[in-house]
Amino acid sequence: MFHAVWENPFDVSVFHAINQFAGHNALLDGIMVFFASYAPETYALLFIVSWFALPKGEVTKREVLVRAALAGILALVINVLVAHLWFRPRPFVTLPPHTFTQLVSHPADASFPSDHAAGSFGFAAGVWGAGPRWVQWVFTLVAVLVMIARVFVGLHWPTDVLGGFVIGTLCGLLSHSFRPITLPITKIGMWLFRQNQKNSANL
Numbered sequence: 001m002f003h004a005v006w007e008n009p010f011d012v013s014v015f016h017a018i019n020q021f022a023g024h025n026a027l028l029d030g031i032m033v034f035f036a037s038y039a040p041e042t043y044a045l046l047f048i049v050s051w052f053a054l055p056k057g058e059v060t061k062r063e064v065l066v067r068a069a070l071a072g073i074l075a076l077v078i079n080v081l082v083a084h085l086w087f088r089p090r091p092f093v094t095l096p097p098h099t100f101t102q103l104v105s106h107p108a109d110a111s112f113p114s115d116h117a118a119g120s121f122g123f124a125a126g127v128w129g130a131g132p133r134w135v136q137w138v139f140t141l142v143a144v145l146v147m148i149a150r151v152f153v154g155l156h157w158p159t160d161v162l163g164g165f166v167i168g169t170l171c172g173l174l175s176h177s178f179r180p181i182t183l184p185i186t187k188i189g190m191w192l193f194r195q196n197q198k199n200s201a202n203l
Helices: 009-019 026-037 039-053 059-085 115-127 133-152 158-177 179-192 198-202
Strands: none
Touching: 009 133, 009 158, 026 039, 026 133, 039 059, 039 115, 039 133, 059 115, 059 133, 059 158, 059 179, 115 133, 115 158, 133 158, 158 179
């Protein structure tokens, strides 16, 4: 494993520009802590709501949700591989004490790339151009909030979340080729939830 211990001016300046607002407003802190800590649970809820909010028998849009879920999982797998090959310490490990605010406790594991950002943008990019418009907007908004929140609470450098953004987005775009895998999964899911109708046969 390659250990990278370096701080570049971009990361340090942008980190402090965002993190300086932490610890001053309880409402803002609470919102950022929520999105920094509960992104997986938030997306799980969004996937469930989106699945059941779609019209009964709508295979195409539900298949997009399945593809997006797999894209997020793929992004996390890639992150694990990158983190094992290239270890970068987190901001709270390398920055001098009392120069930043950390709102969420976290193990001192690899900082790059951000799992939360990668998974979130894998989910979001997976629905871009194919999912219902409201799903695209909500998934993307949450992904952006997660990316900012991870820096805000003091857990990641800006390039950590940008790296996660790139990995997640690439996985989301790649997910459009997952159809041979995801379509059968979608149809099984629709059968389990009694959502399969004859109008889905056009696929």
